[in-house]
Amino acid sequence: MIREPGARQSVVVHAHFYQPPREEPWLDLVEREASAAPAHDWNERIEQECYRAVVAARIPASDGRIARIANTLEQISFNVGPTLVEWLEREAPATWAAMLHADDKSRQRHGGHGNAMAMPYHHSILPLASRRDKETEVFWGIADFRRRFGREPEGMWLPETAVDDETLDVLAAQGIRFTVLAPHQVESPPPFGLPGKYTTRHGRSIALFLYDGDLSHGVAFGPLITDAVRWGNAMLARPTPAAGPSVVSIATDGETYGHHHRFGEMALAAVLNRLATERGVVIENYAAFLARHPAEHPVRLVENTSWSCSHGIERWRSDCGCRTKPHTDQAWRAPLRNGLNWLAGEIHRIFEAEATPLLSDPWRARDAYGTLGPPSHLPVRARELLEMERNALRMFTSCGWFFDDIGGLETIVCLRYAARAIELAGADGPRLAAGLRDFLAAARSNDPALGTGADVFDAALPRHPGPIRAAAGYAVVRDLAPDRGRSTVGAYLVGPANDDVITVRHRRTGAHTEIRTQVRRPARTRPEVDLQPLPAGDGRVLELGDLPEWEAEEARRAIRRELQALVLSDGDRERLAGGTADYRAILGEALLRHLPPDPALLNSADVERMVAALDLFELERFPMFFDAQTRYHALAVNGPPGVRRWLLPFAERFGFAASLAQEFGA
Structure with missing residues (x-):
């Protein structure tokens, strides 16, 4: 039920939760990010x-124990x-289910009127x-919201609240009733936090809520986030x-609560708990107001x-x-920006030219691609062109420009999406790659070791x-850990x-490849895969470090058990x-x-087991055991010639x- 009338003041706290797409676009997997350690x-x-x-969120009792736990998103x-x-x-899934439950x-x-708002699909x-x-970004965002929340969105959060008249016209045209902006983004804002009515040049209207800038800054950057009483x-x-x-x-940013500020979610819960008891105050959302x-x-x-x-x-x-x-x-x-704008223009021209004979309306098909998923009934080339467009949209994720250097993790992800779009362009790919490199050559990293944007692009x-990587991973696991x-x-x-040929099919495009594989083990900890695409293609040899992460780890587990x-x-x-x-x-x-320790006993030493122990140290990436080094050195340097040779x-x-072998060798 709506607590109205009689409410003297409405309070709305908004949290914008977002992470850029982190999947590398060839395998569509999130790779390990060392800077996030100990997390993956x-x-x-x-x-x-x-x-x-x-x-x-934990709400503490007076004795410091937990009084109750609250889902603040409610x-x-x-x-x-x-x-x-998509990642959550x-x-x-439990966290995502709790978010859905809150709405x-x-x-x-x-x-x-639910608490959840929609957002354009990519944070561009x-x-x-x-x-x-x-239009496509907004269309995809609305469709994604509808599919997940089971209702139509009333409001839409704009990435970085970046706005112009055309953006608001697109929102209004697709049925969005309101968005939220910073106070400096409108002239003469209405008093007392009331929503303003904006009419676009095309005559469409949309409501604009303006958040309180000082309060929001105090929460996002302190000191309010550290003092719930002061915040309230x-x-x-x-x-x-x-x-x-x-x-x-x-x-x-929603990440304020717990990531940017440890225990920030507890401060949020405490403020909400306090405001809920204030007479004449109603905690609600923008849509309800x-x-x-x-x-x-x-x-x-x-x-x-x-x-x-x-x-x-x-x-x-x-x-x-x-900058940060x-x-x-x-x-x-x-x-x-100039390079990716140029590339997008070229990609769109290729899409329209090649897709027109394959799709009755290429641009409507692109809109549907983000809402209905990969269309399995279409020919492979049509699906490749749609996937090319998806990557052309992904490469404009805002994080690629937000931080300080072109060699940063977020920018590299954007460049990888650009590279995948180029790859899917087909025969025009080499021309597009060369053209993008020309733009990126003018973008110098702050780190001289990284060079220019063209160098960063090539390294990405x-x-x-x-x-090839998918087939190699499958082949190694089948050989070492078939179960x-x-x-x-x-x-x-x-x-x-068949026995030595693996078939690989892309789940989105349907592109199909057959690859002959052979797994070899030149060293016990270093399996290799010979791969030959059929009917004719360049053969390759992949090592353990080239495999997809899950398959590489399964191979290591199998080798570990063996050793x-x-x-x-x-x-x-038992001790372990x-x-x-x-x-x-x-x-x-x-x-x-x-x-x-005694050279005389080396004749009875189990060489295979010693080498297996060395293999385990290598596999686990452990530094060598101190006492083993000391004993080895004593035997290798002071032992008789036969021991040293061994x-x-x-x-x-x-x-x-x-040089030790040269200095003390027999």
Whole structure:
């Protein structure tokens, strides 16, 4: 039920949850991101620090124990970027289910008006996009919201709140009733937080809510996020009219709560708990407020502005001075923007020319591609062209320009999407790659070692094609751990055509390849795969490090089991299982057992087991055991000639320079 009338002040807290697409586009898998350690990648780390926390925020009791746990999204307005939702649904389904539940609960409480807002599909800066691309991004975002939340969106959050008249016209044309902007993005905003009514040049209307800039800054960057009492008092201190409605709202990145600020979700829960007890205050969402108080105050838009660049939208196309680290320059932003704009224009021309004979309306087909999924009934080339367009949209993800250097993780992801679009362009690919490199050559990294954007682009390209990597991963797992094989390797469906031929089919495009494979093991820890595309193609040899991550790890597990069976005693396994000894220490002790201290005993040493122990150290990437090095050195340097001849070939594996063998060799 709606708590109205009599509410003196409405309060809305909005959280914008978003992560860029992190999947590399050839296998469509999220690779390990070392900077996110100990987590696998930044999505995983932020989910642990923030997303699961905001849906299960702890509210402490007076004795410091937990009084209760609250899903804060049941009380606040929020949006979740579609590229993040895609990851959450797959990798953190319980967290995503709690987000959906929060919207459902809010609809029950607010007369059908849910807390969740939609967002354009990719986090691109819409004022810098063509109208056609704006329309597709909004269309995909609405369709994704409808599919996941089971209702039509009333509001849409704009990436970086970047706005111009055409963007608002596109939103209004697709049925969006409101968006949220920063206070400096309109002239003469309405009083008391009331929504403004904006009419586009085409005569369409949309409501604009303006968040409180000072309060939002205090939460996003402190000190309010660290003091829930002060935060609540600041919101309650905002002026209200003698009669009539008012709303005070704040808007921040959702990652504020737990990721940017540890325990920020607890501060949020505490503030909501306190405000809920205040007489005359109602905590609600923008849609519910708008349903009771339609926008009536005409406002003028300050176009080409955003919430995160004081220079408008220059952060995404020029060296405007916005940066996260001092003493860096961002002159690279302009050639990156110009290069990708040029590439997009070329891609769109190829799409229209090639798709017109295959699709009755290519651009409507592109809109449908983001809503209905890969159309399996279409010919392969039509599906490749649609996938090319998807990557041409993904390469404009705003994070590629937001940070300080063209060699950053986010920019590399955008360049990979550009490379995938080029690859799908077919015969024009080499020309497009050369043209993009010409633009990127003018974009210099702040790190001299990285060179120019052209160098970064080349370094971002995969060493091996996606089908080759998928086939190699499948072949190695089938050989080393046949019970662990799987038929889906990232973007590909993989299976046997016959004993040594593997068939690989792209799940989106349907492109099909047959590859003859042979697994070899020149060293026990280093399997290799010979691959020969059929009927004719360039043969390749892939090593363990070239495989998709899951398949590489399954291969390592199989090799580990094989080596441990040779190296570890029953007692070692008991100690390891019981947690009474460190794994590396156990391996070191096992190595010492097979490296007797007395040279006279070396004749009875089990060389195979000693080598297997060395293999395990290599596989686990452990530094060599100190005592094993000491014993090896004593034997290799002081032992009789026969012992030295036997041991010195292992010098490098024990961590010694190759010169040791030359200096003390017999």
